[in-house]
Amino acid sequence: MAGKTLFDKVWDAHVVDTVPNGPQVLYIDKHLIHEVTSPQAFSELEERGIPVARPNQIMATADHNTPTVDQHLPVRDVLSRNQLKQLTENCEKHGITLYGLGHKYNGIVHVMAPELGITQPGMTMVCGDSHTSTHGAFGTIAFGIGTSQVAQVFASQCLLLTKPKSLRVNVNGKLKPNVLPKDVILYVISKIGTNAGTGYFCEYAGNVFEEMSMEGRMTVCNMSIEMGARGGMIAPDQTTFDYVQGREFAPESAEWENKLAYWKTLPTDADAVFDKEYSFDAEDIEPMVTYGTNPGMGIKVTGNIPDKEDVNLEKALAYMNFKKGESLIDKPINYVFIGSCTNSRIEDFRIAADYVKGKQKAVNVNAWLVPGSQQVAKQLVEEGLDKVFTEAGFALRQPGCSACLAMNDDKIPEGEYCVSTSNRNFEGRQGQGARTILASPLMAAATAVAGKITDITKQLN
Amino acid sequence: MEKFIKLTDTAVPLPIENIDTDQIIPARFLKSTDKKGFGDNVFRDWRYDHEGNENKDFVLNDDTYNGSILVAGDNFGCGSSREHAAWAIGGYGFKVVISSFFADIFKGNALNNGILPIQVTPEYLKELLQTIKDKPDTKLTIDLENQILTSPAGDLEFEIDPYKKVCMINGYDDIDFLISKKEQIEAFEREKATV
Numbered sequence: 001m002a003g004k005t006l007f008d009k010v011w012d013a014h015v016v017d018t019v020p021n022g023p024q025v026l027y028i029d030k031h032l033i034h035e036v037t038s039p040q041a042f043s044e045l046e047e048r049g050i051p052v053a054r055p056n057q058i059m060a061t062a063d064h065n066t067p068t069v070d071q072h073l074p075v076r077d078v079l080s081r082n083q084l085k086q087l088t089e090n091c092e093k094h095g096i097t098l099y100g101l102g103h104k105y106n107g108i109v110h111v112m113a114p115e116l117g118i119t120q121p122g123m124t125m126v127c128g129d130s131h132t133s134t135h136g137a138f139g140t141i142a143f144g145i146g147t148s149q150v151a152q153v154f155a156s157q158c159l160l161l162t163k164p165k166s167l168r169v170n171v172n173g174k175l176k177p178n179v180l181p182k183d184v185i186l187y188v189i190s191k192i193g194t195n196a197g198t199g200y201f202c203e204y205a206g207n208v209f210e211e212m213s214m215e216g217r218m219t220v221c222n223m224s225i226e227m228g229a230r231g232g233m234i235a236p237d238q239t240t241f242d243y244v245q246g247r248e249f250a251p252e253s254a255e256w257e258n259k260l261a262y263w264k265t266l267p268t269d270a271d272a273v274f275d276k277e278y279s280f281d282a283e284d285i286e287p288m289v290t291y292g293t294n295p296g297m298g299i300k301v302t303g304n305i306p307d308k309e310d311v312n313l314e315k316a317l318a319y320m321n322f323k324k325g326e327s328l329i330d331k332p333i334n335y336v337f338i339g340s341c342t343n344s345r346i347e348d349f350r351i352a353a354d355y356v357k358g359k360q361k362a363v364n365v366n367a368w369l370v371p372g373s374q375q376v377a378k379q380l381v382e383e384g385l386d387k388v389f390t391e392a393g394f395a396l397r398q399p400g401c402s403a404c405l406a407m408n409d410d411k412i413p414e415g416e417y418c419v420s421t422s423n424r425n426f427e428g429r430q431g432q433g434a435r436t437i438l439a440s441p442l443m444a445a446a447t448a449v450a451g452k453i454t455d456i457t458k459q460l461n
Numbered sequence: 462m463e464k465f466i467k468l469t470d471t472a473v474p475l476p477i478e479n480i481d482t483d484q485i486i487p488a489r490f491l492k493s494t495d496k497k498g499f500g501d502n503v504f505r506d507w508r509y510d511h512e513g514n515e516n517k518d519f520v521l522n523d524d525t526y527n528g529s530i531l532v533a534g535d536n537f538g539c540g541s542s543r544e545h546a547a548w549a550i551g552g553y554g555f556k557v558v559i560s561s562f563f564a565d566i567f568k569g570n571a572l573n574n575g576i577l578p579i580q581v582t583p584e585y586l587k588e589l590l591q592t593i594k595d596k597p598d599t600k601l602t603i604d605l606e607n608q609i610l611t612s613p614a615g616d617l618e619f620e621i622d623p624y625k626k627v628c629m630i631n632g633y634d635d636i637d638f639l640i641s642k643k644e645q646i647e648a649f650e651r652e653k654a655t656v
Contacts, residue, residue: 022624039494079492130542146544148573156639
């Protein structure tokens with residue numbers, strides 16, 4: 001019998017029951033919730049008179065619809081304020097821990113849960129947010145769910161699911177200088193497309209991921225959904241264990257030793273077989289930018305937009321106001337956003353600060369920095385990075401999802417380009433008519449300084 | 462959840478690929494705390510211009526096409542997990558979405574709201590879209606019991622998870638089923654705690 005994958009091991013350990021010829025009942029260890037996708041689930045339970053089954057396995061934060069300035073003041077937007085109020089009331093009523101606006105642990109759900117040690121290897125985790133795949137960086141089965149499923153987990157701590165197929169993406173070799181984890185995942189998606197992973201759970205393997213920090217791994221796993229995969233995982237190793245140990249909710253002493261021994265058994269067996277597999281050479285990856293309206297429409301910054309007959313390409317380029325075959329280098333850019341659950345952790349800001357130190361942002365650019373959590377914001381100050389950024393003319397804002405989905409007031413104006421470290425360049429994602437170019441924090445910082453897209457491979461090598 | 466057994470109706474063609482849930486319902490409309498009213502803003506930024514005027518070129522503003530069946534391009538519903546997309550599609554009055562490929566989360570959300578996603582081959586989709594374009598009053602029939610889609614493009618047997626089919630036909634949802642598993646779930650927890 002063939003060996004088991006990391007995914008098999010974690011999945012199989014959580015199956016409560018199997019419906020004949022149907023789905024399985026999967027136990028969920030941790031359920032993360034936020035203000036936007038939970039209110040209807042709470043209402044559903046209340047209407048049916050069902051209690052929340054395991055409130056101590058749920059953790060709440062406010063992030064999607066929160067302002068990133070003046071968080072100490074009442075939220076101005078009435079609808080947003082009501083949504084936040086409902087989250088607070090629902091958490092109080094059901095005994096759920098909430099790290100709300102202004103709390104020292106508040107932040108984007110996929111930034112704050114790992115940094116608190118809530119995310120641990122071998123767990124099953126869900127959240128009503130498709131970027132829950134981020135937590136797969138720890139060797140966790142983590143995936144986004146709809147609000148009906150949020151209600152199901154509230155009611156039973158379980159979900160009814162059909163086991164997805166397995167996919168492995170291998171990247172081996174030596175990455176070029178200034179190629180960041182964001183470039184690696186944008187490259188992979190540009191090669192395999194936005195639906196190659198649909199129906200699959202992905203494992204990222206190879207020395208490139210083994211050598212990445214936990215924050216880099218989170219950036220990679222975060223974007224698994226952008227190739228259609230419900231989730232993406234990386235085998236837990238010493239890097240993972242070192243990151244988790246000592247955090248607020250990490251296990252301690254004997255419990256730590258027990259868990260550690262179990263976590264070490266999780267990596268995929270050598271003889272395990274995947275339903276689908278892709279392999280790429282690290283040497284082929286360069287800093288990436290997107291030119292279109294889905295994350296698969298990416299090219300090397302030194303490359304040109306494809307020149308081919310394709311209605312989808314034409315529709316995307318009409319929206320972006322780009323031409324087939326052209327390069328993006330020297331395109332003037334007026335907005336830069338460094339933030340989102342993809343790239344708003346301390347390493348992202350260190351990389352950006354290293355580049356901007358002693359430089360000034362271009363006068364035409366509005367450069368927004370939005371840390372992923374209160375803890376990241378605090379660390380920025382402790383490391384003096386806030387000064388580097390403010391001296392360079394960047395606007396440092398308060399934590400939240402912000403301009404990644406532009407649900408709050410952080411919107412990119414119609415027709416403007418934004419080089420963004422977020423995860424989606426869909427039409428209107430960052431504001432009605434806004435044009436998003438996805439890139440790494442380094443590309444974003446370089447764009448802010450130059451006021452246009454620049455070839456950082458030339459500048460820094 | 463409303464029951465779904467059989468439906469005969471005309472269809473609305475939307476031959477765009479990779480329609481993401483941000484297009485189905487933009488984030489700025491996600492501030493509501495109930496499930497109602499999202500249909501008014503389905504495909505908002507394709508239906509209306511910045512000033513709120515109807516975009517005459519968009520199919521939902523074209524009286525030629527009507528019906529409770531949406532026929533859309535490949536990889537429908539990709540992107541965000543927002544169930545608001547399913548509420549918007551259902552709220553507008555669509556009961557069935559036909560495409561050559563669905564994103565996972567949207568598919569699950571649709572089924573959990575009594576909306577039937579039907580996956581067809583790319584060739585069938587192309588022919589169906591052409592048929593509707595040529596003859597907008599074409600009626601399609603969806604027989605969930607027998608899993609048959611009938612149209613001038615041919616009779617097609619579509620797939621659906623057998624469990625989900627029972628749920629759709631009877632109007633059940635997963636919550637009732639999961640709560641019925643309470644004892645097994647508690648036994649699982651006890652066993653897990655001792656590992």
